[in-house]
Amino acid sequence: MSLFLAVFVCFSSVAVADDGVKTPKLKIKNVKYPLKGVVSGGQPTKQEFLKAQSMGIKTVINLRSKGEIAKYAFEEKLLKKLAIKYIHIPVYGKKGIHKENMAKLFKALKDSPKPVLIHCASGNRVGALFALKAALVDGKSVEDAVTIGKKAGLTGLEATVRTVISKK
Numbered sequence: 001m002s003l004f005l006a007v008f009v010c011f012s013s014v015a016v017a018d019d020g021v022k023t024p025k026l027k028i029k030n031v032k033y034p035l036k037g038v039v040s041g042g043q044p045t046k047q048e049f050l051k052a053q054s055m056g057i058k059t060v061i062n063l064r065s066k067g068e069i070a071k072y073a074f075e076e077k078l079l080k081k082l083a084i085k086y087i088h089i090p091v092y093g094k095k096g097i098h099k100e101n102m103a104k105l106f107k108a109l110k111d112s113p114k115p116v117l118i119h120c121a122s123g124n125r126v127g128a129l130f131a132l133k134a135a136l137v138d139g140k141s142v143e144d145a146v147t148i149g150k151k152a153g154l155t156g157l158e159a160t161v162r163t164v165i166s167k168k
Helices: 002-010 046-054 068-072 074-081 099-111 124-136 142-152 158-166
Strands: 032-035 038-041 059-062 085-088 116-119
Touching (some): 032 124, 038 124, 046 074, 059 074, 059 099, 068 074, 074 085, 099 116, 099 124, 124 142, 124 158, 142 158
Parallel strands (some): 038 116, 059 116
Antiparallel strands (some): 032 038
16 A cells, blocks of 8 residues: 555656657557557557657556466567567456556656556556546546546446545
8 A cells, every 4th residue: 555655645746747758649459648758558569569669669568467468478578679668567457457556557657768658458457547546646536537547548447447436
């Protein structure tokens, strides 16, 4: 819980500073642009990672679970070769939508070079964690938090997000 409190203090107003970082317009599955310098979406292909690197992406945060990434084992090695920082925060579906994973994501986002690409399989988990931050850290209403989550990729986990927010 202490990690959550630390993130709460760090992110009570803005998650990403406006430091002149441009947000590349990537073409990946379910692409969204939730914050300046941040792109979210589904699992990129090798070619999409190469394009992301050429467009300036400096960090990739992968929210797929350990079991899911076996098929995409190339990702970490490719990103290292491309000199892109790689962070893996395994989020196991509905069970992974909680304060601790939200805190890990936003700490990684704060501490990483921009622009950042955050992905899972579809972008749904990305949006869910953005919605949690909006409600639990930024003090947004449930409806506003869900809207923010949808702008980051939230779809099928909306009911889970509402349940987690209601238990705060």
